[in-house]
Amino acid sequence: MQQSTEFSQFFWEDSEGLLWIFGFEGLVKAIPNSTGYQFEYFVNNPQDRSTLSSNIVLSVADDPLEPRRYLWVGTKSGGLNRLDKQSGTFKQYKREQGLPDNVIYGVLAENPSKTGGSARTYLAVVRTWVSVASTYGQRQQKLYGCRWLAGQ
Numbered sequence: 001m002q003q004s005t006e007f008s009q010f011f012w013e014d015s016e017g018l019l020w021i022f023g024f025e026g027l028v029k030a031i032p033n034s035t036g037y038q039f040e041y042f043v044n045n046p047q048d049r050s051t052l053s054s055n056i057v058l059s060v061a062d063d064p065l066e067p068r069r070y071l072w073v074g075t076k077s078g079g080l081n082r083l084d085k086q087s088g089t090f091k092q093y094k095r096e097q098g099l100p101d102n103v104i105y106g107v108l109a110e111n112p113s114k115t116g117g118s119a120r121t122y123l124a125v126v127r128t129w130v131s132v133a134s135t136y137g138q139r140q141q142k143l144y145g146c147r148w149l150a151g152q
Contacts, residue, residue, distance in 0.1 A: 012060045015067035022057035027073060027083075042088070044078065050089040053078025054102075061107040074104030 012020040019030040019037070026043035045051040056076035063070035063082070073081040079094035079102045094102050 010057075010059075014071060015062050020060050020071065022060055022073075024056050026055045027052055027057050027060070040088075042083070042090075049092055052083075052090055053081050053092045053094065058103075058105050059107045072107045074107050075102075077102050080104050080107070 010022050012022070014020060017032075019032075021028040021030060026041060029040040029042070030037040031040065042052045044053060044055050052073065052075070054075035054077045056078075057073055058076055059074035061072050063072060069085055071083040071085055073083055073090070075081065079092060079097075079099050081093070082091045084090070093099055
């Protein structure tokens with residue numbers, strides 16, 4: 001699949017040294033090869049819930065428990081996504097699964113069994129081993145951007 005990305009805001013290097021490019025046109029995996037990079041594109045297909053939930057990607061981070069297997073992706077309108085790096089499929093966490101909002105500005109790792117994100121009005125925590133989302137915060141407080149903290 002050949003696609004062009006005219007604008008990208010962010011880059012992330014994962015635990016395996018792969019480069020992830022993201023912004024307003026989905027998520028791009030840049031795989032180094034002998035002539036430069038090979039690109040793999042991940043975009044939303046509204047008919048397929050195993051794809052990226054929104055093409056506006058705001059944050060990414062390795063999973064603290066299995067960094068070689070999973071990448072967490074925060075989106076502007078599609079909630080929090082977990083990419084299975086081996087299969088190329090996504091698990092979507094949205095309001096329907098307990099998130100306070102579908103806008104995730106940052107991804108945060110509290111410890112190896114929890115991954116969270118800063119939503120517009122709350123901090124959301126996803127207990128990855130049971131796939132349950134919890135929310136913390138008050139409506140008037142806004143969290144814009146969280147840094148990725150190493151799991152204990």
